[in-house]
Amino acid sequence: MVIVMIDKINILNKKVIFVGGKGGVGKSTSAAAIALAAKNIGKKVLLVSTDPAHNLGDLFHTKLKGEPKKVEGNLFVMEINSEKENDRYIASVKKNLEGQVRSSMIEEVHRQIDMAKTTPGADEAALFDRITSLILEELDRFDLLIFDTAPTGHTLRLLSLPEMMGVWMDGMLERRRKTNENYMQLINDGEPVDDPIFKTLQARRDKFSQVRKVLLNGEMTGFLFVLNPERLPIQEGKRGIDTLKQHGIPVLGIVVNKILPDEVDGIFFQKRKIQQLSYLKEIDKLFTGIPQVRLELLDEDISTPLHLKKVSKKWEELIC
Numbered sequence: 037m038v039i040v041m042i043d044k045i046n047i048l049n050k051k052v053i054f055v056g057g058k059g060g061v062g063k064s065t066s067a068a069a070i071a072l073a074a075k076n077i078g079k080k081v082l083l084v085s086t087d088p089a090h091n092l093g094d095l096f097h098t099k100l101k102g103e104p105k106k107v108e109g110n111l112f113v114m115e116i117n118s119e120k121e122n123d124r125y126i127a128s129v130k131k132n133l134e135g136q137v138r139s140s141m142i143e144e145v146h147r148q149i150d151m152a153k154t155t156p157g158a159d160e161a162a163l164f165d166r167i168t169s170l171i172l173e174e175l176d177r178f179d180l181l182i183f184d185t186a187p188t189g190h191t192l193r194l195l196s197l198p199e200m201m202g203v204w205m206d207g208m209l210e211r212r213r214k215t216n217e218n219y220m221q222l223i224n225d226g227e228p229v230d231d232p233i234f235k236t237l238q239a240r241r242d243k244f245s246q247v248r249k250v251l252l253n254g255e256m257t258g259f260l261f262v263l264n265p266e267r268l269p270i271q272e273g274k275r276g277i278d279t280l281k282q283h284g285i286p287v288l289g290i291v292v293n294k295i296l297p298d299e300v301d302g303i304f305f306q307k308r309k310i311q312q313l314s315y316l317k318e319i320d321k322l323f324t325g326i327p328q329v330r331l332e333l334l335d336e337d338i339s340t341p342l343h344l345k346k347v348s349k350k351w352e353e354l355i356c
């Protein structure tokens with residue numbers, strides 16, 4: 037593989053990296069190759085796939101689960117599945133309510149919770165909850181967490197969740213606090229009430245604000261955009277980077293993947309190369325100031341551990 041290196045991307049001193057971009061541009065292969073490269077350089081790495089259509093297992097030729105699995109030395113890989121996370125989340129909510137709800141009510145409460153499970157966005161929220169826990173719990177165990185994400189829109193919504201959930205939860209906490217105050221004055225002889233629901237909400241609120249701090253901290257966290265020299269991936273990259281900027285999430289760099297090699301010949305490829313050249317110029321213009329690396333299209337898919345090894349060797353030169 038020939039790499040057309042332009043800049044090095046600052047990855048090794050980060051703690052959390054998200055790899056995003058349009059469908060099929062090369063997010064999973066880049067995330068996996070970077071993870072392997074960082075491991076080879078001496079980092080202890082956890083690579084997490086959050087994409088419902090996983091293929092990291094194929095790439096490492098191993099069966100992955102919802103918990104970190106050691107695949108090679110200090111490289112651990114896992115896949116999280118939003119539906120399973122939703123099941124898990126709902127089970128934990130039910131468990132938390134045990135002993136807090138009158139037994140005559142429990143059936144109705146469980147029915148309501150089961151309904152909440154099927155509302156739009158519930159899988160996403162549960163997925164985000166897991167990502168949040170992973171970031172907060174695994175940061176100490178690993179030097180670097182790399183998230184291979186689903187196509188852009190989904191990921192950006194996910195990253196803006198802590199902000200939205202924060203506002204929503206503040207509202208809930210405030211209402212709960214007022215109820216408790218009334219209760220305290222009217223029934224509890226002015227004594228403060230011990231409210232487990234308030235405590236649960238507060239703990240969740242704290243968890244989200246903690247993760248938000250990590251996401252917005254440019255020293256620790258960054259987003260890597262993968263795109264191809266084609267119109268739609270470029271547009272999506274531009275939109276994505278603008279949105280990340282709005283949310284204050286730092287962008288580490290862009291990976292321009294699948295560039296046609298110089299040695300391609302024939303009128304068909306010559307024509308495509310000319311078009312590609314103008315897209316590359318556009319990329320330079322649109323993403324000025326953002327570190328950029330360029331990788332060529334290989335003559336075969338990157339689908340085996342051996343292919344991955346080759347690409348990751350190149351990545352060892354591209355990250356610092």
Ligand SMILES: Nc1ncnc2c1ncn2[C@@H]1O[C@H](COP(=O)(O)OP(=O)(O)OP(=O)(O)O)[C@@H](O)[C@H]1O
Nearest residue numbers: 059060061062063064065294332333334336337338
């Ligand atoms: N530089 C490259 N040369 C040749 N093939 C590549 C290159 N980069 C990626 N591919 C191939 O392109 C396909 C898509 O790559 P990959 O799965 O990494 O993309 P993705 O962005 O993760 O896709 P999805 O959005 O479906 O998750 C795969 O078959 C992969 O082997």
Ligand SMILES: [Mg+2]
Nearest residue numbers: 063064087091
């Ligand atoms: Mg993928």
